[in-house]
Amino acid sequence: MSILIKNGRVIDPGGNIDAVLDILVEDGRISKVAKDITVPAKDMIDASGKIVMPGLVDMHVHLREPGREDKETVSSGSMAAIRGGVTSLLAMPNTTPAIDSAENIRLLKKIIQKTANCNVFIAGSITSGRNGCRLVDVVSLKKEGVLAITDDGSSVDSEEVMSEALKNANKEKLLVISHCEDRSLANGGVMNLGYISTQLGLRGISNGSEYKRVARDIELAQKTGAAIHIAHISCRESVELVAAAKKKGLHVSAEAAPHHFALCDEELMSYDTNLKMNPPLRSKDDVAAIRQGLTDGTIDAIASDHAPHTENEKEIEFDRAEFGVIGLETELAVSITELVDKGLLSWLELAKRLSFNPSRILGINKGTLSAGSDADIIIIDPSKEWKVAAEGLVSKSKNSAFLGRTLKGVVEYTICAGKVVYQQP
Amino acid sequence: MVNKNPAWTRKDLLGLQELTRDEIELLLKTAESFKEVISREVKKVPTLRGKTVVNLFYEPSTRTRVSFEVAAKRLSADVINIAIESSSVRKGETLIDTGKNIEALKVDIIVMRHNCSGAAVMLAKNLHASIINAGDGWHEHPTQALLDMFTLKEKLGVIEGLKVSIVGDIAHSRVARSNIWGLTKLGAHVTVCAPPMLIPTGIEKTGVSVTSSIDEALKDADAVNVLRMQFERDTENAFPKQLEYFKNFGITAERLKKAKKNILVMHPGPINRGVEVSSDVADGPNSVILEQVTNGIAVRMAALFLVSQANEHILKKNTGVKAKNEKVLVK
Amino acid sequence: MPMREKAHIMDKNSMQRTLARIAHEILEKNRGTEDLVIVGVRTRGAYLAERLAQTIEQIDGHKPPVGILDITLYRDDLSSIAQQPVVHKTEIDFDIQHKKVVLVDDVLYTGRTVRAALDEIIDFGRPQFIQLAVLIDRGHRELPIRADYVGKNIPTSPKETVEVRLEESEGRDEVVVLEQNGE
DSSP states (O other): OEEEEEEEEEEETTTTEEEEEEEEEETTEEEEEESSOOOOOSEEEEOTTOEEEEOEEEEEEOOOTTTOTTTOOHHHHHHHHHHTTEEEEEEOSOSSSOSOSHHHHHHHHHHHHHHOSSEEEEEEOSBGGGOSSSBOOHHHHHHTTOSEEOOTTSOOOOHHHHHHHHHHHHHTTOEEEEOOOOHHHHTTOSEESSHHHHHHTOOEEOTHHHHHHHHHHHHHHHHHTOOEEEOSOOSHHHHHHHHHHHHTTOSEEEEEOHHHHHOOGGGGGGOOGGGOOSSOOOOHHHHHHHHHHHHHTSSOEEOOOBOOOOHHHHSSOTTTSOSOBBOTTTHHHHHIIIIITTTSSOHHHHHIIIIIHHHHHHTOSOSOOSTTSBOOEEEEEEEEEEEOOGGGOOSSOOOBTTTTOEEEEEEEEEEETTEEEEEOO | OOOOSOOOOOSOBOOSTTSOHHHHHHHHHHHHHHHHHTTSSSOOOSTTTTOEEEEEESSOOSHHHHHHHHHHHHTTOEEEEEEOOGGGTTTSOOHHHHHHHHHHTTOSEEEEEESSTTHHHHHHHHOSSEEEEEEETTTBOHHHHHHHHHHHHHHHSOOTTOEEEEESOOTTOHHHHHHHHHHHHTTOEEEEEOOGGGSOTTGGGGTOEEESOHHHHHTTOSEEEEOOOOGGGOSSSOSOOHHHHHHHHOBOHHHHTTSOTTOEEEOOSOOOBTTTBOHHHHTSTTBOHHHHHHHHHHHHHHHHHHHHHHHHHHHHHHHTOOOTTOOOOOO | OOEEEEEEEEOHHHHHHHHHHHHHHHHHHHTSSTTEEEEEETTHHHHHHHHHHHHHHHHHSOOOOEEEEOOGGGOSOTTTOSSOOOOOOOBOOSOOTTOEEEEEEEEESSSHHHHHHHHHHHHHOOOSEEEEEEEEEOOOOSSSOOOSEEEEEOOOOTTEEEEEEOHHHHSSOEEEEEEEOOO
């Protein structure tokens, strides 16, 4: 089983390489990266004019299984992943049941083993049933192989509980991912608080509801010495807090979702519920801050926060519609369109945000193309444009924020563990 | 003869923010004709004979519903009232399904009141029937603002250059928003006056002045539109106590002494006497509150007439059917 | 559709003479101006109504009250006409009860406008009777309606259009027959 990828522009953030090279894949690993490899291979892919980079590592995905298989399953979600160039993902634990025990992890692992189309890693919850009160047994979770713990979807409101969680996780060298939201400040809001929410007559969510919790959790991380990763940051103040924490040398990392650097709250004037998510689309100024944070490295990773919801939960009144949008199939193209094409990130820097950095944060051996690493590779046509349409999406749910928009960059091949798992038809 | 007046081309009336000045003026002008109709002995015209209007109300409302019902009946339309308990909505069918079912009954116009902002916009996008927004959440209540503007124009001649103050819970008021859009488009100077926590973020960007001083709001104003304080909806505890509100923001005869002598006092109703306005003012010479109610009929007749007419043209164009008996009215 | 002027039917003088004759006929038939009111159909019928009332005043010394009808709301073809009409006010500032109403319009064609006007007048009260005065009758009736006073009968084909132009609206008094240009 071997694949030779010829003449592609190889982007390897692990080795800081951006050059036209050949890649030889053998037995699930990258065996050689060099110019003009002539070794005979079973399959040959001509990648001239194409970008060859590590498969995306998306550290924020809601696969909904077990419990809400009508929205998404491990199978359909990972299928969407490989269509979008994602070869590894971290499944969020807010399922039913929540991933809060060794037993539930084993249940999920069985499903993954049987049905996953790419590498699916597991995050456990911080508290039992994600109720914010009783801490899970991190030792057993770690033993079952979770890469991180998070109550994502909710924030841990109690400072004491969060502090204990960080201490316990630190002992196990386990990452804590924090969904930062102070619900008491979010005020039952459904979109960003500002002039747009005033015009639409919708209840607004202030930046404060996010960044005040970011500030608290960074402070707790500092006190406990634990590593913390701030999920889906969306506003200027959060970016500034993370930048300041990094300056102090704290173990703080952060991610941003494509919709938060591509879209602002002004898009909501039509009450499109496919633009309703939490945290919400923020102001233009916040979008600029997120872009700046991605450019200067304050924000380490791009993660989709893929959150599938059925039509029944979305095609209703804005106030009542569920929060969340899907993103696995569009995150790469949105990143190319909004960041590379606009000159904010080089390809190499983009590959760091999409693959290398999240791998390092999660402690997995992914996100690089150096010889010996796992052969998770994507080949993309960087200049081809496509229009996002519900019919073209393979995710079970179609609630994309980018429906109807034209994006640049098409995934032609997704290679996972040395096998072509997706090829553009 | 070519019609130089701008035509009404929208199948729906969802809010005043999306309308042009010309469209708002056409609505007001058309309403003038209907005001004449409703002052006749036979207050009914056959214009919408054979049309069906459904009043779909997800929020209890007597006055707006009755006003639309009277308006539709005076246009000879058939009217059906549907009241849906909002609390039961979650379990029941979706709004779009309800709308499609009503449309399947061959209904021409749906007048909808809903407690969620944007509900009318959503329904209009999904149906061929005309939608008239009779109030959606905190978003818009276009016919209320139109009747307020109609009353201003009737009483004061023009709207351009008028100073109009809106007092009350601006943050949660669709009446305030629609009035702000309409009045500013027609060139009035609008001031909103409320306790700071009831002034929504960025409202000054609409071009209004903002104050929390009632005396400042009344000073030099040609009209004051007093909003109903909805203490029953206070889920945020943002409302000051009723008495305190009256003390600081209530419109009283005492306060009016410092205002223009002929200042118009308006209120969308129903009034909380002694909360936002004192009884002597509500019943006094400056009050045009009951005239607003009468004008509401004329404005709603105009809205029903215009959307119905426009939608017939749209539907005909879409189906490609040119009426065989089409007659160009030249003689 | 391009239209070509086919025939010139009336000029300023002949229109004036015609209106004078109709005024005389109205006075004769109704024996003076007692209980007489003139109601014109917007837009040109209204101008003609005012002219007739003035002419009657010149002859008789009394000017009958003049009202204006806007029949838009009573039309049976609102949905099919190409141009959306703008609704204007109906202005009848007098009691119509027991009055002798002379309804005035410029051209009588299918009769549908008159039908709408009759319905509207009756909504204002119960007149003694309603008579109809038109400047031009071009035939092609679709309803059992006839005029009591006719300025001129003009046989036309349905492809033709009769256009009454008035000082008040077009800047000159004339009546022309227009014809569609040959395809």
